[in-house]
Amino acid sequence: MTWNLFPLVIIAVVLFVVLNLAAGLIWVERRLLALWQDRYGPNRVGPFGLGQVVADSVKMFTKEDWVPPFADRPVFVLAPAIIVATALLSFAVVPFSPGFVVADLDIGILFLLAMSSLGVYSVVLAGWASNNKYSLLGGIRAAAQMLSYEVFMGLSLLGVVILAGSFRISHIVEAQRGLWFVVPQFLGFVLFLIAGVAETRRLPFDLAEAESELIAGFHSEYSGMKFGMFFVGEYIGVILISATISLLFFGGWLGPILPPALWFAAKTMFFICLFILFRAALPRPRFDQLMSWGWKVMLPLSLLNLLVTGAVVLARK
Amino acid sequence: MLSLVRSLWEVFRHAFAQRVTVQYPEEKPYLAPRYRGRIVLTKDPDGGERCVACNLCAVACPVDCISLQATEDEHGRRYPEFFRINFSRCIFCGYCEEACPTYAIQLTPDFEMGEYKRQNLIYEKADLQIEGPGKYPDYNFWRVAGVAIGGKDKGEAENEIAPVDTHSLMP
Numbered sequence: 230m231t232w233n234l235f236p237l238v239i240i241a242v243v244l245f246v247v248l249n250l251a252a253g254l255i256w257v258e259r260r261l262l263a264l265w266q267d268r269y270g271p272n273r274v275g276p277f278g279l280g281q282v283v284a285d286s287v288k289m290f291t292k293e294d295w296v297p298p299f300a301d302r303p304v305f306v307l308a309p310a311i312i313v314a315t316a317l318l319s320f321a322v323v324p325f326s327p328g329f330v331v332a333d334l335d336i337g338i339l340f341l342l343a344m345s346s347l348g349v350y351s352v353v354l355a356g357w358a359s360n361n362k363y364s365l366l367g368g369i370r371a372a373a374q375m376l377s378y379e380v381f382m383g384l385s386l387l388g389v390v391i392l393a394g395s396f397r398i399s400h401i402v403e404a405q406r407g408l409w410f411v412v413p414q415f416l417g418f419v420l421f422l423i424a425g426v427a428e429t430r431r432l433p434f435d436l437a438e439a440e441s442e443l444i445a446g447f448h449s450e451y452s453g454m455k456f457g458m459f460f461v462g463e464y465i466g467v468i469l470i471s472a473t474i475s476l477l478f479f480g481g482w483l484g485p486i487l488p489p490a491l492w493f494a495a496k497t498m499f500f501i502c503l504f505i506l507f508r509a510a511l512p513r514p515r516f517d518q519l520m521s522w523g524w525k526v527m528l529p530l531s532l533l534n535l536l537v538t539g540a541v542v543l544a545r546k
Numbered sequence: 547m548l549s550l551v552r553s554l555w556e557v558f559r560h561a562f563a564q565r566v567t568v569q570y571p572e573e574k575p576y577l578a579p580r581y582r583g584r585i586v587l588t589k590d591p592d593g594g595e596r597c598v599a600c601n602l603c604a605v606a607c608p609v610d611c612i613s614l615q616a617t618e619d620e621h622g623r624r625y626p627e628f629f630r631i632n633f634s635r636c637i638f639c640g641y642c643e644e645a646c647p648t649y650a651i652q653l654t655p656d657f658e659m660g661e662y663k664r665q666n667l668i669y670e671k672a673d674l675q676i677e678g679p680g681k682y683p684d685y686n687f688w689r690v691a692g693v694a695i696g697g698k699d700k701g702e703a704e705n706e707i708a709p710v711d712t713h714s715l716m717p
Contacts, residue, residue, distance in 0.1 A: 264560075264561050265557050265558065265560045265561055266560065267560055267563050267564065267565055267566045267567075268565065268566065268567050269565060269567045269569070506554060506557065506558060507554070509557050510550075510553050510554045510556070510557035510558075511550060511553065511554070
């Protein structure tokens, strides 16, 4: 009996941890942003203001859930669900510690990239279904941005795949026993980090919802828990990219003394904080700068990285 | 690219900087004596009412939150029959204080006036009056003004010359 219940336990634990972490990130982000802006942030509700998470969720759930009469109703309702679903599905292939993974796929990285690519549908459909010019502009921006940044997001990971010789994430982590891939693949790491920020549409690449230009971009018309889904979906995306970076470049669960899951959590948390630091520090580029940066700088660099890595691996054989 | 890394570092260093937030209910900020907060009606050093119900404050008020009715007592002193400030309208601009010729109406460094009912924000004369002279401790309007009231005739005010006897030819 135990052998077929264990995967369910893993699924339950993964969902519990990821969803709670995503909600908790509301508090983490506000506290960290405040920290870097010489403020305190929410510190009134409960110890260290942790009750803010509960207060925010209650607020989100009790707000009026309104669908504008001019919206394309079924698509409008579907869009926020897609982003959460795809982001959560990606966690199926993320190993939290050796053996603790929902599905250790042979092509884990490809699955992960595919799921994060599907996430763009959510944003584009939301922008389209809102039937509002600012939302549509946000959706168009998101589509263009995510398509162009996905190209070298995948390519920047191929260096890691070449070095590990496998698409399976647990193999890639085990291949880093001697040396984290961030050392031989530093360029790949930087490229993937930038692509990851763009992929989750976090600042400084939040042009799809640039509030100073597009009100709130693709989610201008969303309220209540539908907006909350976009919110949670974005945070799950942040956790996912951070987890991916720590798995592929920083040895995932590998580390001395402490239990593997703790190492993985610590590394992931570090990159989540880095994401928030990006938001605190960096200005948003213009859209044409974003596109030309992606196609003219990042893509050639990632191709070069791939070429050099392949050549070095071949020369060593 | 390097400038981005530099700004990341500069922002990160702010984690160890002095906080600017004042933790309000526990830690009160210092408010200058001229801070424009809750409005009060002050009294003369001898305890008499300063307000002469001239209506200048009500006229100066840009949001029309002051209303009052002038009346006179048996000594000929003008005073407000009622004096009412609607603090749900007041914008604390201080124009009433500037307009006041007798230093009666003054703004104080107190802003903790929160109420659950809007009606409670309408302050009557009894709510506005304080016992002291406020920011001008020595000023006494009726003692310097050349107006005759009960107990003080023309020419008896401070620095006031006795009135000219128009029926006499003497210089």
